[in-house]
Amino acid sequence: AQKVTQAQTEISVVEKEDVTLDCVYETRDTTYYLFWYKQPPSGELVFLIRRNSFDEQNEISGRYSWNFQKSTSSFNFTITASQVVDSAVYFCALSEPAQGAQKLVFGQGTRLTINP
Amino acid sequence: DTGVSQNPRHKITKRGQNVTFRCDPISEHNRLYWYRQTLGQGPEFLTYFQNEAQLEKSRLLSDRFSAERPKGSFSTLEIQRTEQGDSAMYLCASSSPPGQPQHFGDGTRLSIL
Numbered sequence: 583a584q585k586v587t588q589a590q591t592e593i594s595v596v597e598k599e600d601v602t603l604d605c606v607y608e609t610r611d612t613t614y615y616l617f618w619y620k621q622p623p624s625g626e627l628v629f630l631i632r633r634n635s636f637d638e639q640n641e642i643s644g645r646y647s648w649n650f651q652k653s654t655s656s657f658n659f660t661i662t663a664s665q666v667v668d669s670a671v672y673f674c675a676l677s678e679p680a681q682g683a684q685k686l687v688f689g690q691g692t693r694l695t696i697n698p
Numbered sequence: 699d700t701g702v703s704q705n706p707r708h709k710i711t712k713r714g715q716n717v718t719f720r721c722d723p724i725s726e727h728n729r730l731y732w733y734r735q736t737l738g739q740g741p742e743f744l745t746y747f748q749n750e751a752q753l754e755k756s757r758l759l760s761d762r763f764s765a766e767r768p769k770g771s772f773s774t775l776e777i778q779r780t781e782q783g784d785s786a787m788y789l790c791a792s793s794s795p796p797g798q799p800q801h802f803g804d805g806t807r808l809s810i811l
C-alpha cells in the first residue's frame with residue numbers, strides 16, 4: 583500500500599540557517615512519482631517539484647535542493663539560507679501510475695517556521 | 699493559464715443542510731481531482747474524473763457525497779445532510795498527461811455549525 587511519512591511535525595529555525603525536511607515513502611510499484619508541495623498561510627498548495635522513480639539525480643533550484651534515494655525510500659528537501667518567506671507547511675506526496683487514478687497520497691506535512 | 703478556480707472560498711452552514719462546491723480546472727487539463735484536508739493533516743483523495751467520467755471514488759466518499767463533471771469541464775461536489783465531521787477544506791486539482799503535477803485551487807473551507 584502507498585504511504586508517505588513526514589516524521590517532523592514542526593521545525594523552527596532562524597533565518598539564514600539551512601533546513602532539511604524528511605520524507606519516507608512506501609510503495610510496491612516500480613514506477614511512481616514523488617512530489618513536494620508548499621502550503622503557505624494563505625492556504626493554496628503550490629507545486630515545487632516532481633521526480634519519477636527512474637531518475638535518482640538530485641536537483642537544485644536556487645536555494646532549494648532535493649535528495650532522492652531509492653535505497654532508503656527517501657525524498658528529502660533542503661532549503662539553504664532560509665528566509666522568512668519560506669515559512670509554510672510542506673507536503674511530500676506519492677502517486678502510482680499503475681493504480682489508474684494517479685491520486686496523490688500525501689504525508690502529514692511539516693510546518694516550517696523561519697524566525698527573523 | 700488562469701489556474702484552478704474554486705467557489706465559494708468559504709461556506710458556513712447548519713448541520714443537516716446540503717452544500718455544493720464548484721471547481722473550474724485549467725482549461726487544457728482533462729483530469730480533475732477532489733481532496734479533503736482537515737486541520738493539521740495532509741489532503742486526502744476523494745474522487746477523480748478523466749474528462750466527464752468519474753473513474754475512482756475513495757471509501758471516504760460516503761453516500762451523502764456526490765460529484766459530477768458534465769461535459770468534462772467544471773466539476774461540482776455536493777454534500778447532502780451535512781454533519782459536523784464534514785467541516786474541512788475541500789480542494790480541487792487538475793492535471794493533464796499521466797505523472798504531470800496536479801495544480802490545486804485555493805479550496806473551499808466548509809464550516810458546519
